[in-house]
Amino acid sequence: MVRRVLHFFRKQSLIRQILFLILTMLIILLISFVISNKIAERIIERKITVSTDKILQQVMEKMVSFYSDMDSISTSLLYGPTIENFLDADVITRILMIDEVDSVFANTINLKENIRGIQLYDKEGKLVAGIGVGTGESVKSPASGIEYSGILSQPNTDVTTTYYSIAFPIYNFKSELLRDYKGTSVFVMNTENFNRILENAKMTPHSRFLLIDQNNKIMANEGDTPSYNTFDPLLWKNDKRYIFQSSELRTGWKLISIIPKNELLQELNVIQRLNIVTYLIVFGMMCLFLILFFSRIMNPVKALMDFMKSYPKMGGERRFNVVVHNEIGVLAVKLNKMLDEIDTLGKEIQITQQQMYEIEIAKKQMEISAFRNQINPHFLYNTLECIRAIAFYHNVQDIAAISASLSNMFRYSVKGGDFVTVREEISHVQEYAQIIDYRFMGKIKIEVEVDEALLDVRTLKMLLQPIVENAVFHGLEKIIDAGSVRIRIHQPALNRIQYVIQDNGYGMDEEQLEKLLEGLRKFEAPGRLEDEGNHGIGLSNIYRRIKLYYGDEAGMAIESRLHSGTEVRITFPVLNVSIRAEGE
Numbered sequence: 332m333v334r335r336v337l338h339f340f341r342k343q344s345l346i347r348q349i350l351f352l353i354l355t356m357l358i359i360l361l362i363s364f365v366i367s368n369k370i371a372e373r374i375i376e377r378k379i380t381v382s383t384d385k386i387l388q389q390v391m392e393k394m395v396s397f398y399s400d401m402d403s404i405s406t407s408l409l410y411g412p413t414i415e416n417f418l419d420a421d422v423i424t425r426i427l428m429i430d431e432v433d434s435v436f437a438n439t440i441n442l443k444e445n446i447r448g449i450q451l452y453d454k455e456g457k458l459v460a461g462i463g464v465g466t467g468e469s470v471k472s473p474a475s476g477i478e479y480s481g482i483l484s485q486p487n488t489d490v491t492t493t494y495y496s497i498a499f500p501i502y503n504f505k506s507e508l509l510r511d512y513k514g515t516s517v518f519v520m521n522t523e524n525f526n527r528i529l530e531n532a533k534m535t536p537h538s539r540f541l542l543i544d545q546n547n548k549i550m551a552n553e554g555d556t557p558s559y560n561t562f563d564p565l566l567w568k569n570d571k572r573y574i575f576q577s578s579e580l581r582t583g584w585k586l587i588s589i590i591p592k593n594e595l596l597q598e599l600n601v602i603q604r605l606n607i608v609t610y611l612i613v614f615g616m617m618c619l620f621l622i623l624f625f626s627r628i629m630n631p632v633k634a635l636m637d638f639m640k641s642y643p644k645m646g647g648e649r650r651f652n653v654v655v656h657n658e659i660g661v662l663a664v665k666l667n668k669m670l671d672e673i674d675t676l677g678k679e680i681q682i683t684q685q686q687m688y689e690i691e692i693a694k695k696q697m698e699i700s701a702f703r704n705q706i707n708p709h710f711l712y713n714t715l716e717c718i719r720a721i722a723f724y725h726n727v728q729d730i731a732a733i734s735a736s737l738s739n740m741f742r743y744s745v746k747g748g749d750f751v752t753v754r755e756e757i758s759h760v761q762e763y764a765q766i767i768d769y770r771f772m773g774k775i776k777i778e779v780e781v782d783e784a785l786l787d788v789r790t791l792k793m794l795l796q797p798i799v800e801n802a803v804f805h806g807l808e809k810i811i812d813a814g815s816v817r818i819r820i821h822q823p824a825l826n827r828i829q830y831v832i833q834d835n836g837y838g839m840d841e842e843q844l845e846k847l848l849e850g851l852r853k854f855e856a857p858g859r860l861e862d863e864g865n866h867g868i869g870l871s872n873i874y875r876r877i878k879l880y881y882g883d884e885a886g887m888a889i890e891s892r893l894h895s896g897t898e899v900r901i902t903f904p905v906l907n908v909s910i911r912a913e914g915e
Contacts (some may be wrong), residue, residue: 346629353617360613364606371599376574379534379595383588386532387578390540390586393528398581400443401518402477405499408439408449409516417460418453418501418513429460436462447494448519454512464519470498473512479582481544483519493522495550525551535594545583554589562587631659635666648674690879733769736762744793749880750906753820753828754786760795760818767803774813775803781820785828788905791880794873798832798899801870806836806897826905835896844891851887870899877903 408414413435417428436449440463448463452470478498497518503511525542532540532553539554547562567589568575574590593600631654638651650670653663722730739762743755757779764777777799799816807814819831839847851874870887877885881903891897 445524529553538590802834809837830901839891
């Protein structure tokens with residue numbers, strides 16, 4: 332069962348899981364508040380009940396003490412010689428003793444202030460003497476024992492004063508009979524002393540502590556004064572708003588405590604209100620959490636998910652708009668950065684593929700140019716060798732040397748392979764220099780300065796001779812004086828080679844130089860290939876080739892001043908490539 336619930340919970344969306352957890356927390360918190368409140372109510376009610384029981388016991392002890400006092404007073408009065416002689420005397424003697432009896436009654440009344448009258452009845456139940464307030468009622472004859480009455484009705488007295496009576500039977504203990512009944516004495520009492528007994532007995536400001544008689548009439552009350560004389564214990568006992576406790580006295584009277592629960596739980600109400608405020612605060616914090624969760628987490632996550640779903644369709648330069656700067660914002664920034672890197676990598680791959688494609692095209696074009704210029708290699712080789720042999724026959728050494736140099740240059744240019752050593756590249760330039768020397772009769776000199784350690788380094792084929800040829804035909808032919816082309820090959824940095832070709836020829840002005848550089852920049856754009864068939868191998872071709880083979884690590888710089896000469900610098904990295912054999 333638990334596994335099913337967990338499985339169901341895991342399948343729900345994140346927002347449903349959060350709402351379920353928050354709702355569960357609120358329900359648990361509410362249940363804990365209710366349970367703790369009920370427990371606190373029961374504890375308080377239990378403690379109040381125990382305290383009330385103690386107060387009832389104390390009041391009962393006071394009532395027992397009152398009963399004992401009345402027993403002592405009645406015994407002292409009724410079994411004194413005056414009352415005994417009075418009850419034993421005849422009618423005439425009683426008339427003569429009436430003043431003495433009244434005096435004894437008066438002294439007894441003075442002993443306890445709440446005694447308001449004393450009546451004496453003979454054994455037939457006839458009133459024979461009395462003082463003060465009377466009951467107005469006859470007594471049972473003979474009396475069975477001490478009897479405490481309830482509230483007496485006194486129509487001839489102050490209605491605001493309530494009375495009750497105590498009937499004490501009088502016996503002749505000198506008689507041989509076990510109980511020789513002689514008469515009854517009735518003490519009429521007011522209830523004011525009970526109010527003093529009940530004083531300070533109530534627990535709360537609006538609680539009540541009552542003393543009721545056998546007929547449920549209120550004899551004394553501590554607390555709110557009721558507007559009725561008869562009290563219904565059953566009605567109050569069934570009222571759940573009150574804590575009702577009662578205790579019955581030996582006289583049939585009852586002590587009753589009534590405590591309103593709302594007053595007992597006033598302090599608990601403060602705790603309840605505090606719990607309610609706490610619950611509302613927690614609920615408000617949960618609502619605030621949900622608002623923040625939706626606005627700062629769920630909405631950005633949903634927007635991020637929507638972006639990721641739509642990106643494959645939209646693609647391009649589209650990026651996620653970062654509006655939050657929390658962890659979701661960091662994730663979005665990382666996503667945008669990743670997309671940028673993917674786009675950059677894609678472009679680099681496209682450029683690399685384009686460059687590889689262009690390299691292959693350039694190779695094919697070079698092969699086509701080679702085939703175009705080759706015509707018939709064996710026929711040209713044989714023709715040049717024939718010219719060289721005729722020159723030797725006629726002893727014309729210059730023609731023989733030129734023929735040999737031209738044959739070597741032709742063989743170098745048409746042989747297979749894209750890479751050669753620096754030594755081979757210099758040898759090719761020297762063959763060209765020999766032809767130039769014969770042509771211009773020593774007016775133009777070509778000088779080579781090379782680091783010996785670089786002679787066996789691999790380099791791209793046909794880099795030096797085309798630049799030297801440009802320097803001769805575009806720079807040195809235009810001047811009258813003798814000129815020179817100086818070639819310097821050195822290593823400017825680790826694993827890098829630089830060719831420097833410098834002439835002291837005619838040079839270029841700024842406009843011509845800028846036009847030449849602009850042409851080179853055009854050749855750097857992908858997809859731009861040179862038509863070698865019309866222009867041959869020039870600076871633009873060399874620049875394009877080093878960019879295709881070496882990439883951005885290769886570069887060409889040109890400096891020139893009119894009437895001062897031109898300097899071309901080619902820089903490229905050292906590559907570990909093998910040289911294909913001639914004829915491949």
